[in-house]
Amino acid sequence: MSANRTSHIRLTSHPGSGSASRYSINWDAPTARERGPVIATPNSGVNRNAVGAHGGAYSIYRALAISSGAMAAETRPELHNTHPVAQVGPHAQWHEAGKIVSLDPWGHRVSEDFAAELAEGLDVRPTIAITKARIHLPEIGDAIAKGRLEVDGRIIHEGGEIAVTKAAIDPVWHLPGIASRFEVDETQLRRTLFEQTGGMYPELVTRPDLSVFLPPIGGITLYMFGDPARIGDGRYSLTCRVHDECNGSDVFGSDICTCRPYLTHGIEEAARQAQAGGAGLIVYNRKEGRALGEVTKFLVYNARKRQPGGDQAATYFERTECVAGVQDARFQQLMPDVIHWLGIRRIDRFVSMSNMKYDALLKGGVEIGERVPIPDYLVPDDASVEMEAKKAAGYFTSGKPPTKADLKRVVGRDLKEF
């Protein structure tokens, strides 16, 4: 490419001046065709009707691929054979105003719903993919060995493998809906998103006519146990855990928290419900370190371990706030969207102690039967600091929440003892 093309870079766009897409988005419409396709590829020119890029952060790797010549900029995905292995929806919640604002409920169906446009050459891309898997976790093997779970050849196979249907979901934000969920002014939200990210996507500000944004944040993975059709069907019991990513525990088994033990407990409960004729669901949200990231998380660990008196339950939340400026940035307000996407109105067994998740679901109109805490035998010693601090802060517990004096007595491992 010649150097003088550089002068033609458009730094942002503005409404009008030939920039209006032929494909308008009518967010809460009852059908995909009335809603309209979300078009966010750089090659779609005037048809583009969303801010951001498909694949979120992975668009940066795509840019590297193109820049280095490994991939042609005009490449378009061949969607043949990629369609979902199981049907999800449509559900009434997909067009109940304000129920779903952070994902595209029609995102897995684009090759079906927009077949005509795709055939004409419009680059519509899925933002959701649904496939099958067999998963094998040592903790499930242990549950079988101890007689807590049984191999049935249908949900749990010989060798302890569990059959699941899984879905990957990229975030698609309807900005007016996001603003309303956080009870803030949309213009102000757009401006804060732009400014606090150091100037990411000026179109957030210059294109108030574009209501959809694909933010470069992590998405969601769903693991469904049993017949996926039973998940949104109130006639069947549903066990569900909503889990926020914690790489240090989920993958590496760090004993400072209860993340992986609670996750595998959720999988065990979900599989058991599916075996009993109901359905199970794990929602896995990519929100590392309370959506503050792992660097912040490790800084907080050091501050916790080094404070006078050691790592105490009494100052657990305080230390995070000192380092990060906020105790938690996960904002469960958006979490119920995926529950609505699945058509769920009631969770019979909710495998979580989080009052934030519980409150968000209730506020979203989802009924909760029983709350299932993590069994004591699954809590690692060093994680008691987190566990007791959370109980005192209002997390669900079957016993009495700890007192201030109790909290001071719960102290974790010292840095010298690792």
Next chain:
Amino acid sequence: MSANRTSHIRLTSHPGSGSASRYSINWDAPTARERGPVIATPNSGVNRNAVGAHGGAYSIYRALAISSGAMAAETRPELHNTHPVAQVGPHAQWHEAGKIVSLDPWGHRVSEDFAAELAEGLDVRPTIAITKARIHLPEIGDAIAKGRLEVDGRIIHEGGEIAVTKAAIDPVWHLPGIASRFEVDETQLRRTLFEQTGGMYPELVTRPDLSVFLPPIGGITLYMFGDPARIGDGRYSLTCRVHDECNGSDVFGSDICTCRPYLTHGIEEAARQAQAGGAGLIVYNRKEGRALGEVTKFLVYNARKRQPGGDQAATYFERTECVAGVQDARFQQLMPDVIHWLGIRRIDRFVSMSNMKYDALLKGGVEIGERVPIPDYLVPDDASVEMEAKKAAGYFTSGKPPTKADLKRVVGRDLKEF
């Protein structure tokens, strides 16, 4: 805030016009103070000297926190007690030109190196954090039970817990260095990054004077086994696995690939080396689905399983390319940076079969002793499709690579058999 502030939004900045930072960055300088601090917070005004935002994608959550009133925009981290639990560097590689271009080698030392500036109120933030952990993996318990590993009370504790030092590293790109690593023109790279992400960060284009970019992509986590000081010290043997994230296997144990088994094998080998007086290292890169993301990955799974003839090793790479436009977007070119950061010149045992990783390390001047393949007993049945396809494509194997005819015979589980 009043609505008329909206008219003062600066959509991008330009060199000169009062925008030059007092803190210039001299990337390959021999000391932190000569290099200069990386300043990328929205509140740093004219002192800002980098494009992007701290925390990458998590800056979006921070924006939500500020927008919803949960956090004040001017909040600054209290870094007291957050400093590293172990010293890393400085190493000669930190100022060998072009050796490190995708992370800030001084990123963990800001409260030490820039104490004066921090005291004056400059908002310099760490991009690396180093802490300790005890990790507990069922697979390690199994290795102990089977006699492959021993509890020594130092590296491996009673109960099978392993003591580690771990580091979280956020990406910090030196754009001229990135361009040179990919052998592309910097101006063109900046433009492609901007355009192919749908217009993220116009300063990539308007601020050629800013050479540093904090991209909102996932970072790196390091798990160090044994005395971290031995890792960059050639007198001690080093075992290392470089692992690219695969949530489906690393967390959930999906049997379609070898990711978690190979990771836990790497941890076992790393712990063993540390017990023998050397050091072990796991590099965990957040590059889900070959840096194409999980939605693309699941679409590819469906296309693989549904193609005529079933999921064959013969067409393993082809299916990814059809859906994603490229077989792999991980670009191992940047991977050696973290190896250089640790001062490593030689890896005695490299627990990986990837020819891309091996070639990138060699090209970066890192010597490799032995290559350690995954033991056959750890390869799940359904993952043989991936394994054989990789061997045929040039991955390291102790046996003969499979022929084309062999590849056609290796067929994975059908969608009906899950």
